[in-house]
Amino acid sequence: MKRTALFDKHVSLGAKIVPFAGFEMPVQYSGVTEEHFAVREKAGMFDVSHMGQFFIEGPGSKELLQKVTTNNVDTLEDGKAQYSCLPNENGGIVDDLIVYKIADEKYFVVVNASNIDKDWNHISKYNTFGAKMTNASDDMSLIAIQGPKATEILQKLTDTQLADIPYYNFTIGAVAGVQDVIISNTGYTGSGGFEIYFKNENAEKLWDALTESGEEFGMIPCGLASRDTLRLEKGFCLYGNDIDDTTSPIEAGLGWITKFDKDFVSKEVFAKQKEEGITRKLVGFEMQEKAIPRHDYEVVDAEGNVIGKVTSGTMSPMKKIGVGLAYIAKPHFKLGSDIFIRIRNKDIPAKVVKLPFV
Template sequence: MHKTALHQKHVDLGAKMVPFAGYEMPVSYEGVNIEHQNVRNHLGVFDVSHMGEFFVEGAEAEDLLQYVTSNDISKLVDGQAQYTCLPNEKNGIVDDLIIYRFNAEKYLLVVNASNIDKDWKWINSYNTYKATMRNASDNYSLLAVQGPKAIEAMQTLTDVDLSAIKFYHFTEAEFAGADEVIISATGYTGSGGFELYIKNENAEQVWNKVLDAGKDHNIKPVGLAARDTLRLEMGFCLYGNDIDETTSPIEAKLGWITKFNTDFINKDNLLKQKENGVERKLVAFELLDKGIPRKDYPILDSENNPIGYVTSGTQSPSLNKAIGLGYVKTGFHTIDQELFIQIRKKQVRAKIVKLPFYKQ
């Protein structure tokens, strides 16, 4: 089991530690509901240092990334980030990721922890360009400082005007006494805040100062369990659940990051899907009766015929109702469509709703 640079901090705080993507990670400290609500209403800090970081540099770095990713990287300006995916050659997704543009010849890719080795090999296999790749995953720690109090609380730690960093933009500056911290207005909670990319040797210092600066704003450390409920309330996809090597971005309603004005891997087949339609679609649903949907539970029509399966589900702490995502046959995907979730021996009523579940 790998350990992040902050592992001992989590142990000292009494976190429940679990194996996740090859790392021993904090799943919760005080409990998922408390941590979840604190991010929604105040401020939380997550250690997500298990994520992978690749630097791609050189005269043809943009050309390589334009080909291996589905979004249009040419639209980025210096200091901007972009959500995208790596399509495979079989209508599936190798991974979803964020690309950061420093300049025309320097990019940072942030990939999912469980896919670091796979993504590295995949991108390298297409690197026939004048692009140099560097896997910096073992050198960086990543903190997500999330919640409506993030700007106010963190401003004391840097001279950068945090309120001036637009959503999905970033800068590199001194933060909490550490040099060359990437301060990014991104995150997977839907409650605002920043992600901080820090060299490992500075991680403990920054963690301590973040917690200290957030004291008057009710900051709490938050584990992976609340990270999952927060992202699900926003309808954000989780790799390995809602998207994987067998699900296409068109099926997953990720057409908005699939730009056909560019040339990328498997473009022609995905364009056919867009033009001709797909047999299944990812939908959001809420339960009308009591129960909690879980991954792989069957989704049924009104006559108990299987029409799909749940990919993610939970009891929403913010909404106090059960919510989920899942794939259903096309034709059963319209808003307000009623369907049923098979929970053990019961068929529990649900209806399809519009995302996000949680609206501020």
């Protein structure tokens, strides 16, 4: 099991540690609900250093990324980031990721922890362009400061004007005296905030500086459990649950990051799906009675026929009802459709709703 550079901090703070994607990670500190509301109302701080980081540089770097990702890297300017995915050869998804353009012929790519080796091998396989690839995953740390107070907390520690960095933009600057920090206006909570990337040796220093800066704003450390309830309320996909090697971006509602004005892996498969329509779709649903949907629960129609499967589910702390994402067969995936979630052999009513939930 790997540990992040902040492992000792989590233990000293009394975090509950669990295995996740080959790492020992904090799943919660004070409790999921308290952490969830801290991020929605004030701020929360997450160690997400288990994520993977690759640098792709030099001649051929843009061409390689154009080939292996669905979004159009050509539209990226220096200091901009792009949500995208790596399609496989069968019309599925190898991973979802963020591509950062640092400069011409210099890109920074952030991938999911569970897929670091798989993604590296997949991208390498297509690197006939001679791009220089560096796997920096074991050398870099990542802290996410999320919530309405995140900007004020981080601003106290940097001369970089954070208000000048729009959503999905970034800069490289100093934070708490640490140089060369990638300061990115991104996140996985839907409550705004920043993600900062830096070398492992600076992790404890930055964690402590942020903790101190955030105290007056009520910021607390948060674990992976609240990160999951936060992303789910916003309808964000989680790899391994809502998207995987068998789901297409068109089915998963990620058509907006699938650009057909360039060549890429499985382009023809996705173009056909877009043209002919899909037989199943990832949708959000809300329970109509008190019940919590969970991953892999069956979705059925009024007659009890199986029409889909729940991919993610939880009790929404904000709405205080069960919510989830599910792949549902046509025509039941239409907005407003009445469906049922099979929970312990009982079919509980639910409704297909527009995302996000909050």
